[in-house]
Amino acid sequence: MADRITPLRARQGTVLAEMETIVNTAANDGDREMTAEEASRYDALRAEDDRLTANIAREVDLERRQASAARPIAPLPGAYGATAGTAPAQAADKLDPGVKFSRFVRAVAATKGHGGMRAVADYAEKTWGSAFALQAADNMQESVDVQGGFLVNEDYSTDLIDALRPAVAVRRMGAVSMPMPNGNMTHRKKTATTSAQWVGERDPIMPSAPSVGVLKLSAKKLAALVPITNDLLRFNSIRSDALVRDDVVREVGIAEDQTFIRGAGSAFAPAGLRYMAAAANIFAATATVSVQGVRSDLSKLRLGLSRNNVPMTRCGYIINPTLKEFLEQLQTSTGALAFPEIAQGRIGSYPFAETTSVPDNLGDAGNQSEVYFADFSQIMIGDAMQTTLAVSTEASYVDNEGKTRSAFQNDETLVRVIEQVDIGTRYDAAISVLTGAAWFPGAVAGQ
Incomplete structure (x- = not known):
């Protein structure tokens, strides 16, 4: 599915900004009523915003349903690109910024984009164990296999930004x-800046903004x-996670x-x-x-x-x-x-x-x-x-x-x-x- 949400949201942002400009123009001009032309334009923009909101909600719902269908309910023995069995359960480690994003990169690279989110999540389960898989599952279900790549959700994208800082x-x-x-x-x-004034008792205060x-x-x-x-991708360790992260961050x-x-x-x-x-x-x-x-x-x-x-x-x-x-x-x-x-x-x-x-x-x-x-x-x-x-x-x-x-x-x-x-x-x-x-x-x- 192509990424249709981003352009819809971009257009909605433009529409809302124009609506705000119309309201502010009237408010800053003595808090007057909108002119007929302004009111007509505002109503047209409001109708367009309602339409965009409905379209975005429909696209988000579709993405959620597709991602949910691709999410593995349980570990799948012998799934794509892996032998049967999973990594043993282990205590969840606090990962350095960017490592979670790095692991997502490695999972996508290891499955070569085949098999969608099901393959990616299954690889993560088998490579980093159920502790990481449980931590990542709710986040991965929001990531969507789109035309031209995987649209990574906010949690993983924030992890990359933390590493970029x-x-x-x-x-x-x-x-x-x-x-x-x-x-x-x-x-x-x-x-x-504003300009404050010293005034005497009962003296009017001149407006300042x-x-x-x-x-x-x-x-x-x-x-x-x-x-x-590929040697780095084949080698599973926190050090290789960090090296992949460093390559992306650089x-x-x-x-x-x-x-x-x-x-x-x-x-x-x-x-x-x-x-x-x-x-x-x-x-x-x-x-x-x-x-x-x-x-x-x-x-x-x-x-x-x-x-x-x-x-x-x-x-x-x-x-x-x-x-x-x-x-x-x-x-x-x-x-x-x-x-x-x-x-x-x-x-x-x-x-x-x-x-x-x-x-x-x-x-x-x-x-x-x-x-x-x-x-x-x-x-x-x-x-x-x-x-x-x-x-x-x-x-x-x-x-x-x-x-x-x-x-x-x-x-x-x-x-x-x-x-x-x-x-x-x-x-x-x-x-x-x-x-x-x-x-x-x-x-x-x-x-």
């Missing part, structure tokens, strides 16, 4: 993950191909990291911090590299937030490893380390994350980088909580060196992971960017 700099620094069950999410965003905009997140598809050696994490930081944005991909930052918060680094110049540049980044009354509750930096080395070695005129706190994971009083997703070869001379400072409590990541898995032992792919490799010839299984995600900010001024930072070891004369 330390691998993706923006997530690691505390960006807020918000579920997008309908593929869309709408939030208020502040573009300016924050300038607000709308933060709209919509699911955008991120796809990654992960080649996994590929998906790199794509997220690069886009969340420097993505230019398009109809199909989100814009990153670099292009979400307000124009007034993009600063050019001081041309002459010195301790004072570096301190001044970092100060500009922080002031870009604080002077705009950004809450600054979860602030931090994102930098390239080359810049970290530079700051770690930078010395004052007395020979003291300018930033000794780097060893404790801080720049000044704020934490930092390092990632090669911030390039260090920018500029005409190829020796410049960027520094990002943000209040990550205001950065919102919309996670649709739906991941699609597909596997192939015959497909070919292009490796990092540009060479075409055959999964069959190399005894590999090619796993395709598709997730749906978006990113935005609740404050236009919650992000500052320093460009043209030619900070590299030895950049300061005499050091």
